[in-house]
Amino acid sequence: MTSKLEERVIEEYFRPGVLGIIINPFYIARKGLITNIKELGREISGRTLDVGCGTKPYKNYFNTTEYIGLEIETTPHKKAHADVFYEGGKFPFNDKEFDSVVTNQVFEHVFNPDDFMKEINRVLKPAGKLLMTVPFVWDEHEQPYDFARYSSFGIKSILESHGFEILLSRKSVPDIKVIFQLLNGYIYKKTVHSKILRQIATILIMFPLNVLALVLSKILPSNEDLYLDNIILARKTNNV
Numbered sequence: 001m002t003s004k005l006e007e008r009v010i011e012e013y014f015r016p017g018v019l020g021i022i023i024n025p026f027y028i029a030r031k032g033l034i035t036n037i038k039e040l041g042r043e044i045s046g047r048t049l050d051v052g053c054g055t056k057p058y059k060n061y062f063n064t065t066e067y068i069g070l071e072i073e074t075t076p077h078k079k080a081h082a083d084v085f086y087e088g089g090k091f092p093f094n095d096k097e098f099d100s101v102v103t104n105q106v107f108e109h110v111f112n113p114d115d116f117m118k119e120i121n122r123v124l125k126p127a128g129k130l131l132m133t134v135p136f137v138w139d140e141h142e143q144p145y146d147f148a149r150y151s152s153f154g155i156k157s158i159l160e161s162h163g164f165e166i167l168l169s170r171k172s173v174p175d176i177k178v179i180f181q182l183l184n185g186y187i188y189k190k191t192v193h194s195k196i197l198r199q200i201a202t203i204l205i206m207f208p209l210n211v212l213a214l215v216l217s218k219i220l221p222s223n224e225d226l227y228l229d230n231i232i233l234a235r236k237t238n239n240v
Contacts, residue, residue, distance in 0.1 A: 014057035021214075023199075025188040025206045028181040028213060029228050032172035033133060036231040037061055037104070040168065043233055044131050046099025049123060051091075052106030056081045062102065091119045098123050102131045105229075107155075109145045117162035121236060130164060130234045136171075137178060137228055139185060155230050163238035174227035176220045180213035181228060 012020040015034050020027045041061035048062055053069030070091065071082035086092050101120050110116045120130060134155055140146045150158070156166055173181065184206045192198045 022207045025184045028177045044100040048100040049098045051103040093123045096125045100129045104133045107134045124236045128236045132232045134230045164234040165237045168233040170231040171227040172229040175217045175222045177213040
């Protein structure tokens with residue numbers, strides 16, 4: 001069973017608060033994601049499919065009547081809370097079965113993006129909504145299943161070519177904080193290998209860097225050309 005301490009750590013990892021600044025080396029990235037998902041999640045309603053759901057960390061931010069998590073059978077997420085597993089091709093659902101689809105930090109792991117988008121379109125009802133988050137600046141992760149990075153123009157083109165209208169497009173962390181997040185990620189992944197030393201380094205090194213990043217972001221100008229993640233809210237426009 002998961003202890004209360006472990007539950008709190010998981011909470012601060014995906015939905016960081018003040019404590020997350022201290023203990024989460026990916027605080028900047030996760031804070032940017034959760035801020036946008038909380039705001040745009042209000043648009044996700046009805047019967048909803050979460051493609052690549054993992055542990056369903058954002059489930060409570062959507063206005064759903066039914067929430068179904070889908071994961072690939074070979075997922076590296078050992079604690080995935082999926083309701084349905086599949087082999088990675090056709091989604092195991094009927095046409096026009098869902099009012100909404102969400103997929104967070106998944107699209108970069110899809111080797112056949114055209115097939116993936118066709119499946120999302122197929123299972124969505126007419127005018128159904130899609131909430132998608134996709135990295136733009138990030139290191140390779142979950143190797144060897146990391147295949148692409150997408151600019152805001154690239155993801156817009158892909159969605160429009162597969163029957164979607166972009167309702168809202170945001171860039172998460174478009175300021176100096178992106179540099180500090182990459183630095184923290186480097187320190188966490190490449191310089192400290194002991195779990196205990198990693199925790200110490202997080203508090204002694206990465207926590208001050210998080211604070212410095214927050215301060216500098218209030219002083220220095222933003223930069224819409226350099227950011228961590230794309231957050232897209234789209235609507236299905238065809239009847240396929």
